[in-house]
Amino acid sequence: MKQTKQALEIKNLSISWDQLIVLNKLNLKLNEGEKLAIVGPSGSGKSTILKIVAGLILPTEGELKIFGETQKYLRLDQNNPPDVRLVFQNPALLGSLSIEENVGFLLERNKKLSKKLIHELVNECLEEVGLFNVGNKLPNELSGGMQKRVSFARALITDKNPDTINKPLLLFDEPTAGLDPIASSRIEDLINKTNKKANGSSIVVSHVLSTIERTSDKVVMLYGGKLRWSGSVDEFRKSTDPYVFQFRNGKLNGPMQPKDI
């Protein structure tokens, strides 16, 4: 029998900033190939989860396994770090580098790759996200939506042989926040396309219902440092769970209340 492999396993994960407990003994599993949405109010710790999984910050306590390997350190200290790619909420491009340099940034470190090959790989990825002839431009010469596409191209690029590539874990933080519905649909298509091309597993953090429904097959609801609900996208649509109901319908009444007022 084929065993399901886990892309991610989080056990009793906690993180605090001074007095503020953001994640409180959180447990979460993601099988390879699954697409998960994390939802929850602002400040509930969604970006924090993605940053911990991406190895940008360390938890206060708990266990984190990625593709079966226990993660103990920040990624830079690891010899063989897992393939985790985070697309930030804002495109986070380097303003003084051209689009081509931004997308090819990581590949420049690999001294075995010629300039010509890097140029080709970068342009393939840019075309993949629907961008043509923008390689020589600077980020501020592109619209916000185009910059977002560049950040997706950066998540797609790899110097590994496509035949041997292990399936990456892709993380998207609020990919459609502030976009109009049509631009959102384009980004959602792009997430699905990126996922398919990379043959990966994904976690999308979003408030936008269409984004949750179109890019994910499982949903978890984060509030007060813990997961309050989890289920399929279909169950998320229908659930009468008080957290899900309040979130989905934007109700003021419900278990989630602003703490500081």
Ligand code: ADP
């Ligand atoms: P979300 O993405 O769900 O809106 P975040 O994960 O960004 O929430 O933040 C969760 C909480 O942790 C917030 O209250 C935020 O102010 C706090 N926080 C995040 N990063 C830091 C930090 N570097 N230092 C102090 N507090 C932080």
Ligand code: MG
């Ligand atoms: Mg956030």
